[in-house]
Amino acid sequence: MKKLFILFLGISTFVNAQKKDITLEDIWKKGTFRAEYMNSLNSMNGDYYSLLNYANGSSSVDKYSYKTLEKVNTIVDSKDFEDIKYFESYTFNNDETKLILGVDFKPIFRHSFLGTFYTYDIATKSTQLIGKDIQRPTFSPDSKKVAFAKDNNLFVTDFTTNTTYQITKDGKKNEIINGITDWVYEEEFAFVRAFEWSKDSKHIAFLRFDESKVKTFSMDVYGTGKYPTQEVFKYPKAGEDNAIVTLHMFTLSNKNTRKVDVGEYEYIPRINWTKDNHTLSVRTLNRHQNDLKLFFVDSNSLEKTLILNETDKAYVDVTDDLTFLNDNSFIWTSEKDGYNHIYHYNKSGKLINQITKGNWEVTSYYGFDANKKTIYYQSVENGSINRGVYSISLKGKKKKLLSNASGNNRASFSKNRHFFINTFSDANTPPVYTLRNNKGNILKTIKDNANLKELISNYNLSKKEFSTIKINGYDLNMYTIKPSNFDSSKKYPVLMYQYSGPGSQSVSNRWNGSNDYWHQMLAQNGYIIVCVDGRGTGLKGRDFKKLTYMNLVKLETEDQIAVAKEFAKKPYVDADKIGIWGWSFGGHMSTNSLLKGNDVFSAAIAVAPVTTWRFYDTIYTERYMRTPEENPAGYDDNSPINYPELLKGNYMLIHGTGDDNVHAQNAMRMAEALIQANKQFEWGMYPDKNHGIYGGNTRLHLYNKMTNFIYKNLGKKDKKQVHKIKG
Template sequence: MKHLNLTLLFCIIATQIGVAQRQIQQEEIWNGTFRTKVMQSVNSMEKSNQYTRIERIAKDQQEINLYNFETLEKAKTIFSTSAFQNIKSIDTYVFDHKEEQILIGTNSTSIFRRSALADFYLYNPTKNTLVKVADHKIMEPTFSNDGTKIAYAYQNNLYVYDVASQKTQQITNDGKKNHIINGISDWVYEEEFSIVRMFDWNKDGDKLAYVKFDETDVPEYSMDIYGTGLYPTQDKFKYPKAGEKNSLVSIHIFDLKSGKTEKVNLSEFNDFYIPRIKWTNDSKYLSAQVINRHQNDLKIFFIDGTTLDKKLILNEKDKAYVDVNTLTFLDNNDFVWQSERDGYNHLYYYNKEGKLVNQITKGNWEVTNYYGIDAKNKKLYYQSVEEGSIYRGIYSIDLNGKNKQKLSDNLGTNNAIFSPNFQQFINIYSSNKTAPTYTLKNSKSGKVVKEILNNKELENKLVDYNLPTKEFIQIPTVNGLQLNAWVMKPKDFDPSKKYPVFMYQYSGPGSQQVADKWNDSNDYWHAMLTQKGYIVVTVDGRGTGFKGADFKKVTQNQLGRYEVDDQIIAAKYLGTQSYVDTNRIGIWGWSYGGFMSSNVLLQGNDVFKMAIAVAPVINWRYYDSIYTERYMTTPQENAKGYDDNSPITHAEKLKGRYLLIHGTADDNVHVQNAMAMIESLVQKNKDFDWLIYPDKNHGISGGNTRLQLYTKMTNFILNNL
């Protein structure tokens, strides 16, 4: 009897120890406590089987070091800031094609999401010389193929710097802020086509092609910048909203020998985009992608750089929209292209005349990343979701579509950096339970050669926190469709109790939040909420990605309909679980997720008790042309689609608690959205909370901003859910 009591007591103590948790503090989420170790700025070297990376040696010293891919041994230090006082930190670096010179960027100043100005220095490792390319900050400096010249942008014009003479030639002269941009994308191209540099050298280095943006007639958006002065200032920039005028774009080719610039004739097109230009491996031909404003008809041309004659090489059409991809050329100018034409994103092989040779990958799954081709062995390497849409694996396959081989071992998320000769690759692996691990693998067999870096130290640190793990489940919706979801429960979860549920989602077209990978900052915050007794759930509804084109494109012309339905359906499904308190279900999201959480609270006012919307789109009429029209066409064509699912339309339905958050300097989703929602709710005499961050952009960060923001949200949840 005594033995039984001792055993029972031991079990009780063991159970208590098992659920003991060190409480996550908000400060820890944002001060780097949970930061993972990474390999920073890894670049494969084309001329040798090596790679370079930036490493911090001391607080005030950084190095660019060269490593051997086969042994992982450090070969040498190529550059050190300790030797040159002009460079305090290395923000970016790039080698010329011969790998004999390096452009090093420092003192960077961000412009928008992807663009920046920086001081750039040209470093010659052999001569140990450092020369500043310009006496002011510049954008996107790019070597010519032979390394003798550097093209760059400055104040909306293009320049060419001659390495030998150290002289600079101005190529364009008409650049003017908010009017003409040469060789650099305008705001909406940068944001939605994910591109900044819109100029490119041909292989011989005697021609420079670029796109000119005439944004003179594009409507202007202005933001008050409050700063610390007595009077605010104002920032004005061109921002084409849905249905408004876009930049007029054109392609130009500058001939360095003659000094002349010629314009490519695109007069057969009207109201179009040029999302990509790229010289082919034949120095004579420039490839250019032209897509109509609806973005459902993409044409790829090869343009003769001398005669400017153009030939249609490929025409991709879709009833909804065509995703823009970058062409990958083989040595003979054949190319690899990605397409959803069979219902899933796959790789296709074309010859240089634009004739389809064969479809390389096939199946009811999607290619999620294409790493390149080993031209010698005609073998391609890619990442896909073949093991399930929440996972990522690494594969190889022959150019003819045969001999597919899986190269990653562990189920979760695998990324890769391949050696220049494709004999080895660095596999970056993580999962919900495993922090990022870097290993060197053999490209033929996928076998591990050596571990490079792991995050065991972080994993050991997290033992005391006893974090909850994500349970990956599927939630049924209409017509038998299953939605990917994860559930995070308190570690002392008791199925006989009732718990409040807090949902998180993004839900934008082609996005994904339910993936088996390591934690981000939101995951730690959600884990903290489970320590306070909440169940946290994320559901990827219809319209999200990696489950085929039909699943993704069902939301076409009616953003906010099916996605909202699915979150409400998911909440109702969760409410059928015995451990869920149906009177305490909340939701939050950022950007598109804020649009969603606002709509869900209003349209599902009998299901949701509260919602938080951070930087939300409130009306798609206020958002940019390229993104919005890709999924909605224009407001002039689809007014009902724009208005039916705007939160403003449903403001009268507000019952639960609502917190609206926005930054005044959000160049992406303008604070105008929040102001429109506030005014609508005020006129409906609705009680709600709102928080405005002066001079903060779409990320709402800097200093203690994130800490204060998430503390505010935490308190709102505790008080209202």
């Protein structure tokens, strides 16, 4: 019996040895494990959708049927234009008789860009230039006009008179912005276009940003020339002045602009017209972001009415879930009962009913079918690491699961909600796209990535094992990846990975991202990979998420240190070789963990880390910390630039010099603190690279650098030893 066991073990190990090993070139150069994805589709009127397709150096906007998934016709093709090689964007008017086509995009920040835009009439196949180097052109609901931004001002082109006129004239770089958000709104409130047409096309509501008192941040751009240039922009850091944001109403009939009074506030994070032609909804927030008000504003009188007021001891989240029904009642999502759920209010702001309930979170709201009086949404009610797609009646009854119960499911619904494309994956299954009806029945499998699944089977991959771990009184979600030939009688180094930001999730039952393949590569070289979502992360309710309020990184760091100490006790872990790494918030966490957990961590990598929240922007930082003046200890007690002398292990610090989000200032100040404490460390600065640190061979170089650091400081198993056949 003993001989049979040894023989089986030997054969098993031999089989593992015959499988291919993942290389960094596979991940970052060859794209070996790239899954097939569906292009982002645009739902059209009726049972149709459109796609922007690229082929042979040109592009086309093509129309497809949801019922058959077959192409119905080509709406427009760039080959029909002499001066346009390919389209980079397209948007329809309401009745889908015209499009706005965008070309020649020039990025501004991470989400904003300038471009050249044309209108295209489908029936006549004629085009008209809207403008060059403009932003966010948008059809009026009656399709007779287009509004757009240029040089920080708003314009309207009227097709009936073939004229263009300015709405605003005071726009000026780094001083006044009209109709487009500033840097911090774009990044933290996640929108760029700050103007909205009324339903009757008679008014445009827009935001005006006066950022003249906001302090300027500058970055050297090294480029390829003899002298560097500078990128100069307004960036409000924690505790500093924000732009003064005001709401304005432009009336097209008399070309008159009026300022709208919506009381006292610091931020206007959303404006949306209701179903009523004359009623604009406006959301305001105080600076602490714990007092959100929803107003209705009459476009004629500018009279405001407070409809809803949500407060929280910590903060209130801003979402895009607000949906107005035909009677101007509205659907709203809120954490007020302790979990994010869907609510229905009448047009006066009186609660009609809470639609979803339970100790679980609604994670996406997909929309409302007025004919069926049915809401579609995504939630984690089958476990916080899973996502399911559901339908439920407006009264909160007849709930139905429309997707797989486990894994990660997300839906893209047709405009009339008759169909949706479900994207499913789990830790063992690459993305599978299926067409389903609104009852959840699978009508057709579109893509299943079977080729990728077969290819993956030829590689030396390990299973991602999900579990929970009891840390500091809480059951925390965790996954581990062990070497495929794991032997509990041996000792292995451990590399921990985390992000840990408020409301985030790293432990999720979904298919691999690029970091997962890198972790698999490390596992095949003898590492155990561990990832734990600590206190403050998401999808476990409001109270769990907001435990870290006023003390970002404190509890999160304590949790990662405690996890490391638990693993250090395991007989198969080399307690002297436990490392941690992370990016952005996770880089702050890995730095803090190495310093404050210097008795358990021996190495850490921090990529693009925040090193003090005093350097980060107002909206994000103050949401969780309030201002430095109000909460100095919260800012300083967990900022690693204040205790560099705690460094004992091996530390690598990496940043892009062109990071407009988490500025390289963070890395420079951390480096200087370590230098003055006479602490040795390794680092890498990537010229002109932004927060993502990519482009050309950049990612390959970065991951080579990190891999070498890990092997040098945590060790690398001898391949012959790892694959040695026993017996």
